[in-house]
Amino acid sequence: MPVKDQRAPHAPKDRLASLRAELERRNPAQPEFHQAVREVLATLDPVFAVRPEFAEPGVVERLVEPERQIIFRVPWQDDEGTVHVNRGYRVEFNSALGPYKGGLRFHPSVNIGVVKFLGFEQIFKNALTGLGIGGGKGGSDFDPHGRSDAEVMRFCQSFMTELQRHIGEHTDVPAGDIGVGGREIGYLFGQYRRITNRWEAGVFTGKGRGWGGSAIRPQATGYGSVLFAAEMLARKGAALDGQTAVVSDSGNVAIYTIEKLQQLGANPITASDSTGYVVDEKGIDLDLLKQVKEVERARISEYAAYRGSSARYVAGGRVWDVAADVAFPSATQNELDAEGALALVRNGVKAVSEGANMPTTPEAVHILQEAGVAFGPGKAANAGGVAVSALEMSQNAARTAWTAERVEDELGAIMRAIHDVAYETAERYGAPGDYVTGANIAGFERVADAMLAQGLI
Ligand code: NDP
Ligand code: 2IT
Numbered sequence: 001m002p003v004k005d006q007r008a009p010h011a012p013k014d015r016l017a018s019l020r021a022e023l024e025r026r027n028p029a030q031p032e033f034h035q036a037v038r039e040v041l042a043t044l045d046p047v048f049a050v051r052p053e054f055a056e057p058g059v060v061e062r063l064v065e066p067e068r069q070i071i072f073r074v075p076w077q078d079d080e081g082t083v084h085v086n087r088g089y090r091v092e093f094n095s096a097l098g099p100y101k102g103g104l105r106f107h108p109s110v111n112i113g114v115v116k117f118l119g120f121e122q123i124f125k126n127a128l129t130g131l132g133i134g135g136g137k138g139g140s141d142f143d144p145h146g147r148s149d150a151e152v153m154r155f156c157q158s159f160m161t162e163l164q165r166h167i168g169e170h171t172d173v174p175a176g177d178i179g180v181g182g183r184e185i186g187y188l189f190g191q192y193r194r195i196t197n198r199w200e201a202g203v204f205t206g207k208g209r210g211w212g213g214s215a216i217r218p219q220a221t222g223y224g225s226v227l228f229a230a231e232m233l234a235r236k237g238a239a240l241d242g243q244t245a246v247v248s249d250s251g252n253v254a255i256y257t258i259e260k261l262q263q264l265g266a267n268p269i270t271a272s273d274s275t276g277y278v279v280d281e282k283g284i285d286l287d288l289l290k291q292v293k294e295v296e297r298a299r300i301s302e303y304a305a306y307r308g309s310s311a312r313y314v315a316g317g318r319v320w321d322v323a324a325d326v327a328f329p330s331a332t333q334n335e336l337d338a339e340g341a342l343a344l345v346r347n348g349v350k351a352v353s354e355g356a357n358m359p360t361t362p363e364a365v366h367i368l369q370e371a372g373v374a375f376g377p378g379k380a381a382n383a384g385g386v387a388v389s390a391l392e393m394s395q396n397a398a399r400t401a402w403t404a405e406r407v408e409d410e411l412g413a414i415m416r417a418i419h420d421v422a423y424e425t426a427e428r429y430g431a432p433g434d435y436v437t438g439a440n441i442a443g444f445e446r447v448a449d450a451m452l453a454q455g456l457i
Contacts, residue, residue: 012048012055015057016041016060019041019064020034027113029113030116030117031113032113032116032334033116033120035358035362039358039436039440043437043440043441044441044444046431047429047444047445050429051448054444054445058456059448059452063123063448063451066091067094070090070163071089071112072088072089073085073086074155075158076155076158077154078147086155088138089115089139090115090137090163090167090172090174091112091115091116091119091136092119093123094123094135096134096447096454097127097133097447098132099134099170099172099173100136100171100173101122101126101133101135101173102119102136103174103175103180104174104175104180105138105139105140106139106140106178106180106184107179108141108142110140114139114333116137119137120135122135122137124444124447125379125380126383126390127443128379128442128443129387129414130446131391132390133389136174138174142159143179144179144184152184156187156188157187157191159188160187160188160192160195164196167192168200168203169200169203169396173205173393174204174205178251182206182208185204189211201396202392202397205217205390205393207392212395214388215408216404217388217389217407218252219256219259219260220387221253221384221385222252222254223259223384224381224387225257225354226260226261226264226328226353227415227416228353228376228381228384229326229376229381231419231420232353233351235374235423240261240266241264241266242267243325244323245261245266245267245269245324246268246320246324246344247261247284247327247355248270248277248319248330248359249272249331250271250303254271254355255286255293257330257355258289261328266326270319270322271303272300276300276316276317277313277317278301278312279312279322280307280311280312282311285307288303288306288307301315318340320340320341320344321340324347324349325348325351328353328354328355329352329355329356330356330359331356331359333357333359334359336359336360336364341364345368345371350373350374351376352373352375353376353381354382355378355381356378358378365377369434369436374433379443380418380419380422380438384414387411387414387415388407388410418439421442422435424438425438425441
C-alpha cells in the first residue's frame with residue numbers, strides 16, 4: 001500500500017479496513033501473514049483512541065511492510081550425489097528496537113508468507129521481552145526428516161554461504177525454530193565462522209554450551225510457556241500443582257514444556273507429532289520421550305511401543321480430545337481449531353498457553369475466551385526462548401557465561417513481567433483478562449514509539 005496522501009487521514013477504523021484489503025491484494029497467497037496481521041490490527045482501536053499519532057497514515061503501513069526480504073537458491077547434494085535445489089528466506093522485518101532477531105525454520109511448508117507471519121509476530125514478541133531486539137525470521141522448504149547428518153551439514157553449509165552476507169551480531173541474529181536445533185546451529189555457525197574468518201559468537205543464538213551458548217536456552221521456550229500459564233492461573237487463584245495437562249508435539253518446545261510441568265507438580269499426559277499422539281495415563285516418561293525424539297529422531301508411535309500398557313498411540317488424532325485442566329499447543333500454526341477448542345472447553349480446561357507461534361485459529365481463540373478460559377497468546381507465552389537468546393547475546397558481548405540458576409531466575413522475572421504488562425495493558429484499555437489485546441497493544445506501543453522517534457525511515 002503506497003502511502004499516498006499524508007494529509008487526509010480517514011477514521012482509523014475505515015482506514016485500517018482498507019489497509020488490510022490493500023495488504024491482502026499486494027501480498028497474494030500469504031494466508032498466514034494475512035491472519036497474523038488481521039489478528040493484531042483487530043485489537044489496536046483502543047490505543048489509537050488514546051494515542052492518535054499511532055493512527056496517522058504511515059505507522060501501521062510501515063509496520064506491516066518488512067524492511068528487507070531476502071530469497072535465495074540453496075543447492076546441495078544428497079549422499080547418492082543427486083542435486084537438490086531448495087529456497088532460502090530471511091525476512092528482516094523491523095529493527096526499531098534492535099538488530100533483527102528470530103529463528104530459522106526448515107520444513108517443507110515454509111514459504112514467504114509463512115516466514116512473514118513469523119517475522120511479524122516476532123516484532124511484538126521481542127518488544128514484549130523489553131530486551132532491545134528487533135523482529136526477523138527465516139528458513140527454507142528443506143525437509144530434514146530422513147536425511148543423514150552429512151546431508152543436513154551440506155544443506156546448512158550451502159544455506160549459510162548465502163545467508164552470511166546478510167547477518168551479523170549488530171545486524172541480524174538468527175536462532176532455531178522447527179527443524180533447526182543444536183545440530184543445525186552448529187553446522188550453520190561453523191560455516192559462518194569459516195567464510196567470515198571471525199569468532200563472532202553473538203551472530204547466532206542457541207549455540208552449544210561449550211562454544212558460546214547460554215545455559216537454559218534449549219529449555220527456555222517450554223519453561224517460559226509453563227511459567228506464563230502459572231502466572232495466568234495465579235490471577236485466578238489457582239496453581240499448576242496437581243493439574244492434568246495436554247501438550248501437543250514432541251519437539252524442543254513440547255519436551256521442555258513437559259519437563260517444567262512435572263517440576264511444578266502438574267501431570268502432562270500427552271505428546272504428539274504430525275502423524276498422531278500418545279496418551280499416557282501414568283504421565284509422560286520424559287527420559288523415554290527424549291530418547292525417542294532427541295536421540296533416535298524416531299516417530300512418537302515408538303514411545304508407546306517402548307512404554308507398554310500405560311500408553312496408547314492414536315494415529316491421526318489430536319490431543320485436544322483428551323480431558324485436561326490446562327493445554328499447551330506447541331507444534332505449529334493453526335493446529336488448534338474451533339472443534340479442538342470446543343472439546344477443551346467441554347472438558348473444563350482452565351488455561352491455554354501457546355508454546356507454538358499462532359497455533360490457535362481465530363475462531364478457537366474466540367471460543368476459549370468466551371468460555372472464560374485464560375488464553376496466553378504465543379507472542380507473550382512463548383517469548384521465553386527469544387528472551388534467553390537475548391541473554392545469550394549479552395553473555396557473548398561480555399565474553400562470559402552465566403550459571404543456569406542465574407539464567408533461569410532471569411527467565412522467570414522476564415516471563416512474569418511479560419504476563420503483568422499484558423494483563424495490565426488489557427485492563428487499562430478496557431479488555432480485562434484479554435491477554436491477546438494486552439500483548440498486542442503493549443508490544444505495539446513500544447515499537448511504534450521507537451519508530452516515531454526515529455523518523456520516516
Ligand atoms: P521442533 O523442530 O523441535 O519440533 C517440531 C515439531 O513440530 C515436530 O514434532 C514436527 O512433527 C511438528 N510439526 C512441524 N510442522 C508441522 C506441521 N506442519 N504439522 C504438524 N506438525 C508439525 O520445533 P520447535 O519445538 O522448536 O517449535 C515448535 C513450535 O514452537 C513452532 O511453532 C515454533 O515456531 C515455536 N517456537 C519455537 C521456539 C524455539 O525456541 N524453538 C521459540 C518460540 C516458538 P513431525 O516431526 O512429525 O514433522
Ligand atoms: O519463534 C521464536 O521466538 C523462536 N523461534 C526463537 C527465536 C530466537 O531468536 O531465539
